[in-house]
Amino acid sequence: MTQNHRFVIFDILDNDPTARAMAEGDEAGALRLLVTFAEEHKIRGDVWIAYLCRLLSGTDNVFTRTIEREGSCGPSLERLARSDLAAVATWASSGPAVLAAYEPSTPSGTKTPSSGTSPCGQAYTASLAAMEQALHTGASALYDALVRHLSTLGRGVSARHAALAWSDGLVGVETFDPIDLDQLVGIDTQKRMLVENTERFLRGEGANNVLLFGDSGTGKSSSVKALVNRYCRDGLRLVELTKHQLGELEKVLALLADSRHHYLVFLDDLSFEEGELGYKRLKAALEGKAAVTPANVLFYATSNRRHLIRESWSDRTDSDEEVHLSDTMQEKLSLSDRFGLRVVFPSPSxxxxxxxxxxxxxxxxxxxxxxxxxxxxxxxxxxxxxxxxxxxxxxxxxxxx
Structure with missing residues (x-):
């Protein structure tokens, strides 16, 4: 099949070793890779069909990006995509027979990743199952199923995971806390403020970056995680960064801007010591510069401090050499003021x-x-x-x- 078709949109042969091994007739190499995939993802049934569906849905190209953002594409792009998918549908029938009815090893007591049982993971699994069924039916059904998948869940890691981390790229958090907002007792006012702001964000209305501050253990981080669990079906995603990763913030934001999802960039237990300069990048992003922060991103940060940058005694001591003492202090105190919504979490009575x-x-x-x-x-x-x-x-x- 692949010798007679040149992929234009889905360049899977150039970028995927498993597909390339299948196309080149390297049966042993392809089997090794497919069995590893089946075991890691607990695939039951036709492994090759399942692999192709995950490959197509996770591919980053002009078609998948356009469908994710717009829900449809122009006739020329559609024609090229349908041509590639017709070739894939033909190729799907030539998978290894030994993997057509695969049963993965699931030792007693082994738990599958929690992302598969989360609302986001369940929606992803159901959508892939629909794609697999469509691929059995034919190219036209596959095209329709892929468009539905991309326009509702998006592409790549954000389609499957509600919570993401940054490690030279976005990676899914497999064991995300399943906490629910209803489980958080005694902070009803705080929850209401967060829910209202987050819902405005999801509706595309005016919403604020949020600083949640207060004593340790009062529910700040749990509240943010619970928001993501509640609204992940509505396209809310969390990307956790440490303050040491703020040097890569522009790279992160550029990647998020190209997605249909709404992202909370989550900075947990945030504070800066004397001499740390990461706060300057964060401050620039919070100021909403168009070239820095996309419209589908908000910052939610937690801290035990009301003011995020520690003051030194010298900041408060008069000095002939410090002509702009007031400016220095204001610079340090102004970061928390860049969060439009500040939610206090006091210790409970x-x-x-x-x-x-x-x-x-x-x-x-x-x-x-x-x-x-x-x-x-x-x-x-x-x-x-x-x-x-x-x-x-x-x-x-x-x-x-």
Whole structure:
């Protein structure tokens, strides 16, 4: 097949070693790669069909980018894409017979990646299953299924994963916390502010970058993760960066700008010490310069500090040499002011702390007796003080969540 067709849009033979091995008749090499793929992804059924569908849906080219952004393309581009897909549909029938009804090894107790059971992962799996069925039907059905996949889920790693990290490119987070907003007790005001801002963002309305600050363990990070779990089906994605990766921020933002998804760039436990300059790049992005920050990106940061850059005593000491002392201090204090929405997470009161404990125990099926109430108060005094994290740790000491 491949000898008679020159791929124009889907240059899979140039960029994919498995497809190239199949095209060149390297059966042993192709089998090795396909079996590895089947085991890693727990593929059941026709491995070659499954591989081709993942290859097509993850390919970055002018057609997949256009469909992801617009939902359709012009007739000339469509004609070229259909020609390539017709060749793929013919090729699909020539897969290795030994892999046509594959059963992967799943040892007892082995868990598949959590991304496959998340709402985002479930939608991805269902869409790929539809593509595989379409490929069995023919080229026209494959084209329609691929367009549906790209226009609803997008392409690449963001199609499967709600949470992403940066490591010389976007990589999926396989074990993302499944926390739900309803599980976070005692922070209703904070949740409402975050939900309203995030929903405006998803609707394309005016939304703000957010700084969540307060004591450790009060639910800041969990709130952001819960937002992503709630809205991932609506196209919300999280990209976690460390402050040490801010030097690559422009590269990250340029990549995100080309996607249909809405991204929260998540900076957890953010603060800067004296002499660190990464805050300047972040500040430029927060100021919304058109060349830096795309419209489908917001920054959500958590910190234990209201002001993100530590002040030194010399900043506050008069000095003849420091002509612009006030300017220096304002420069350091202004970063947090660039977040349009600042949400405070205070330490919970005793009654709220106990309510959080009770909510965890309730999910475990454990009654919150007076004895457990007293033990929870003793735990708070002995370990880390009052916080949602302390409440969770106490519940974990009683039984498994």
């Amino acid at each position: 005793q009654s709220t702390y106990l309510a959080i404990v009770e909510s965890y125990l309730e999910r475990m099926g454990i009654p919150f007796t007076e004895t457990l109430r007293m033990r929870a108060l003793q735990w708070e005094l002995a370990y880390n003080g009052r916080s949602g994290r302390t409440a969770r740790q106490f519940a974990q000491s009683i039984g498994r969540i």
